[in-house]
Amino acid sequence: MYTRSDPKETQAGSSAGSRLRDEIENEILTGRLAPGTRLDEVPLAARFGVSRTPIREALMQLSAAGLIDIRPRRGAVVAEIGPERLVEMFAVMAELEAMAGRLAARRHAEADRAALLAALDACRAAAASGDTDAYYYENEKFHHAIYAASYNGFLIEQCNALHRRLKPYRRLQLRVGNRLATSLAEHEAVVEAILAHDGGAAAEALRGHIAIQGERFGDLVASLAGARAGAA
Amino acid sequence: MYTRSDPKETQAGSSAGSRLRDEIENEILTGRLAPGTRLDEVPLAARFGVSRTPIREALMQLSAAGLIDIRPRRGAVVAEIGPERLVEMFAVMAELEAMAGRLAARRHAEADRAALLAALDACRAAAASGDTDAYYYENEKFHHAIYAASYNGFLIEQCNALHRRLKPYRRLQLRVGNRLATSLAEHEAVVEAILAHDGGAAAEALRGHIAIQGERFGDLVASLAGARAGAA
DNA sequence: GACAAGAGTTATGTATACAAGATCGGATCC
DNA sequence: GGATCCGATCTTGTATACATAACTCTTGTC
Secondary structure (H helix, E strand, O other), rough: OOOOOOOOOOOOOOOOHHHHHOOOOOOOHHHOOOOOOOHHHHHHHHOOOHHHHHHHHHHHHHHHOOEEEOOOOOOHHHEEOHHHHHHHHHHHHHHHHHHHHHHHHOOOOHHHHHHHHHHHHHHHHHHHHHHHHHHHHHHHHHHHHHHHOOHHHHHHHHHHHHHHHHHHHHHHHHHHOOOOHHHHHHHHHHHHHHHHHOOHHHHHHHHEEEEEOOOOHHEEEEEEHHHHHHHH | OOOOOOOOOOOOHHHHHHHHHHHHHHHOOOOOOOOOEEEOOOHHHHHHHHOOHHHHHHHHHHHHHHOEEEEEHHHHEOOOOHHHHHHHHHHHHHHHHHHHHHHHHOOOHHHHHHHHHHHHHHHHHHHOOOOOHHHHHHHHHHHHHHHOOOOOHHHHHHHHHHHHHHHHHHHHHHHHHHHHHHHHHHHHHHHHHHHHOOOHHHHHHHHHHOOOHHHHHHHHHHHHHHHHHHHO
16 A cells, blocks of 8 residues: 655655755644745754755755745745645645545555545544544545555655645644534545445545635635734 | 746756756756666766756756656666556646646636637647647647646646656657547647537546557557667 | 675765855945 | 945855765685
8 A cells, every 4th residue: 555655756865865854844844834934054954963965955855845935045935825826736636636536436456445444434533532633634544545545656646745735734724613524524425435436426525525615715714814823 | 828937836946056957857858868877976067067066956856856766875867667657647647637628618718719729720730741740849839728728827837747747758659650630639629628618528638638548558668668779 | 607795996975165146234325 | 314325244056075885896715
């Protein structure tokens, strides 16, 4: 089963470079480094006890991943993603996940079936306990299980990359209204469609599950504004 | 109208770094640097008259773009993409283009309408003249016109990136059989669907246009084998 | 004669030194 | 009083030097 540890396409890490990259990336994804924050090389180098060279390397990789912006001669800042662009990204994510679901419906094996059901159960448990963070975590595993069942390695990589990039915003979304219960219900529909080998239904269910449409756009903007105010 | 010159997401270029990156990238995309070729830093540095530092930077960017593989401590080689992976990539490309077409059908403006028709005419002219290279070039512009009309900036970037990566292989494909005439006919259908605001038809037409299915898979493998033999 | 172990060589990873553009502050002019 | 121009400082971009892991060729042994 494919997981995020797949070396291909995500690699390109020198010795210390990867560690630094992961380290900084984590701080961005968890929000410890807020969008707009400057990333000066010298302080980072000092903090990690290395020279500027591996820091520059890590920053360039993060830039390639879209997590930071590097403007020539003007340094790096944590990427600021506006609402409109976020909607665009979720739209593409929805399409990719729909594709994964369609393929999964056609290609999934016994092991995938088991993994999907297990992930769904874990989601149910987390939702029942009302623990948003736990649900967030299980939700992630659930989606990865779908990607894996698509048996398209390149698609899996693309989904993983985009999913990671949208991570913080998915978390925000879950906090809104009773999105948690809704999300779980959608998961059930997705699994049902996949296990029934109904690719069209799986794709549709996932598209609807991911896409930001109608009032959810407003929710997202509100969340963003709230998060920004909290960070500042 | 969006073109490939959009700085966002593709950028992260220092002063000389971008130039080097483009330079090496071109040699890979045109096949001058065949898959599997080692990319040693010192010779490259000597050739471009710079030190190893900007060369390493360019290589890391190419690695992030998936054009080369960097194995820690073991140097960089031009990425070798096997047939199965290529099929996976074309499948994702088909899906992204289908999405672009669906959005374009719903969102295109007057200017996009004109651009699409102009690009289609150019394709017709190139096909009539039987000039494969000219058609290849116009074909590219045609697809970019579709991306642009989707009005989803993130999708446009993703399409551009993947399109560029698949460039050499699309070229190979055109050489096969009378794919050129078939391709033109498919283009006509796509434009018709988009202009008629029929998103579903546009998506389907593009999916079929891009995807590698049935005998086209065999054609691709044969082309690859031929190209490899020619390069060696 | 073939295989394995070890030293020498080569190439990559990292640190540091140097060059040059960008930012910020102050002084001058309108 | 405000804006603009110029210089000092800081930060990035590039070059070079050094450390270390990988490769290779040789040599010795079975």
